[in-house]
Amino acid sequence: MIDATNDPLPNLLARDPHSHKGTYGRVLVVGGSLGMAGAPALAGMACLRSGAGLVSLATPRCVQATAAGFCPALMTHALADDGERLVESAGPALSGLLTEADAAAVGPGLGRSDAVTTLVGVTWSIAMPMVVDADGLNGLAASRGRLTAPAGPRVLTPHAGEFARLSGSPLSDPNDDTERRERAADLALSLGGDETVVLLKGARTVVTDGERYAVNSTGNPGMATGGAGDVLTGVVTALLAQGLGPFDAARLGAFVHGLAGDLAAAKLGEIGLTAPDLLDHLPEAWVQTNKLTQLGADI
Ligand SMILES: NC(=O)C1=CN([C@@H]2O[C@H](COP(=O)(O)OP(=O)(O)OC[C@H]3O[C@@H](n4cnc5c(N)ncnc54)[C@H](OP(=O)(O)O)[C@@H]3O)[C@@H](O)[C@H]2O)[C@@H](O)CC1
Ligand SMILES: Nc1ncnc2c1ncn2[C@@H]1O[C@H](COP(=O)(O)OP(=O)(O)O)[C@@H](O)[C@H]1O
Ligand SMILES: [Mg+2]
Structure with missing residues (x-):
């Protein structure tokens, strides 16, 4: 495998003065269930903090109002549910919403059920760029052995527990690079699939497409806090929506997300750090990343 760890970091282009929100991509975040309205909202807000032009959440009807309440810039769509999670009859509406988006995130807070597994399978066969996280990964794991190749570019973002479910066996040493x-x-x-990338989370997150890999240098244990991964999902999805390929989006997303965590920890310490603090520090993380790559010098 090629070690791309020290390759120049990819970045977004400086914004065109004549651009508009449509230039920067429409994102759909598919997530949420009763008790987990925050996960898709965190992902959606991270998309907005990472440059995506328009961000919508598709949630079960039972959590739509809650998810919408976290941020006025997010749009929301209510899908059919059973009072807790999505049901299979949500499929056609979900497919329709996905066709209107440039990139999607599937999984944060979706919960686990046969219907969720079926719906995740529907999204897997759609050709748009997509991040699959959390219960999206659990849905794929439940279909293991019956999965065809994904229809489009994919970034899968498991933590070690999700990785064990999806691959069929745990890492013998989760800290061994x-x-x-x-x-x-x-x-x-x-x-x-032609462009399937795995981003295995944790200290020293690794990003690989099977031919290349890169190990991420940013981040700290203050980020071991609920919702930090949902923020990463949003960052990477925003980069897909702005046209980066999945390896570059995953690599840059992991870097900026970890840098937001480092900036937050420098100000607040690791112990009190929460996922919303990552959102608050994403703008500064982008400014610093742009300086580092010099691509954003005129932003
Ligand atoms: N505000 C909201 O709405 C939030 C909602 N959320 C939503 O919750 C849902 C469930 O997601 P989840 O990750 O909490 O549960 P799950 O996949 O069972 O993982 C736990 C298992 O995996 C293991 N494990 C975990 N990390 C590991 C590691 N680094 N290294 C090693 N092992 C690790 C861990 O093992 P343990 O160490 O506990 O033995 C345990 O077995 C999902 O939809 C998500 O989006 C959250 O995002 C929070 C904020
Ligand atoms: N010790 C650590 N060092 C660096 N990054 C960490 C550490 N612990 C967690 N993280 C990062 O925080 C995020 C946690 O994601 P995840 O486990 O999915 O949380 P959640 O599901 O609660 O959002 C990942 O991006 C992971 O890399
Ligand atoms: Mg997670």
């Missing part, structure tokens, strides 16, 4: 990159690469290749 070599095992992490080899197992993540095997998973990316085994899923098939």
Whole structure:
């Protein structure tokens, strides 16, 4: 495998003065269930903080109002539910919403059920760029052995627990870099598709498409806090919506997300750090990243 860790970091282009919100992509975040309205909202807000032009959440009807209440810039769509989670009859409406978006995130807070597994399968066969996280990954794991190759570019963002479910066995040492990159690469290749990337989270997050890998240098244990991964999902999805390929989007997203965590920890300490603090520090993380890559010098 090629080690791309020290390759120049990809970045977004400086914004065109004549651009408009449509230039920067429409995102759909598919997530939420009773008790987990915050997860899709965190992902959606992270999309907005990472440059996406328009961001909508598709949630079960039972949490739509709650999810909408976190941020007035988010749009929301209510899908059919059973009072707790999505039901299969939500499928056609969900497919319709996905066709209107440039990129999607599937999974934050969706919960687990047969219907959710079926709906995740529907999204897997749609050709748009997509991040699959959390219960999206659990849905894929529940379909393991019956999965065809994804229809479009994918970034899968498991933590070690989700990785074990999806790959079929746990990491023998979750902190061993070599095992992490080899197992993540095997998973990316085994899923098939032309552009399937696995981003295995944790300290020293690894990003790989099976041929290349990069280890992320930013981040800290203050980020071991509920919702931090939902924020990462939003950042990477926003980059897909703005035209980055999945390897670049995953690599840049992991870097900026970790940098937001480092900036937050420098100000607040690690102990009191929460996922909303990551959102608050994403703008500064983008400013610093743009300086680093010099691409955003005239932003
Ligand atoms: N505000 C909201 O609405 C929020 C909603 N959320 C939503 O909650 C849903 C469930 O997601 P989840 O990740 O909490 O549960 P799950 O997949 O069972 O993982 C736990 C298992 O995995 C393991 N494990 C975890 N990390 C590990 C690691 N780094 N390294 C090693 N192992 C690790 C862990 O093992 P343990 O260490 O506990 O033995 C345990 O077995 C999902 O939809 C998500 O979006 C959250 O995002 C929070 C904010
Ligand atoms: N010790 C750590 N060092 C660096 N990053 C960490 C550490 N612990 C957690 N993180 C990061 O925080 C995020 C946690 O994601 P996840 O486990 O999905 O949380 P949640 O599901 O609660 O949103 C990941 O991006 C992970 O890399
Ligand atoms: Mg998570």
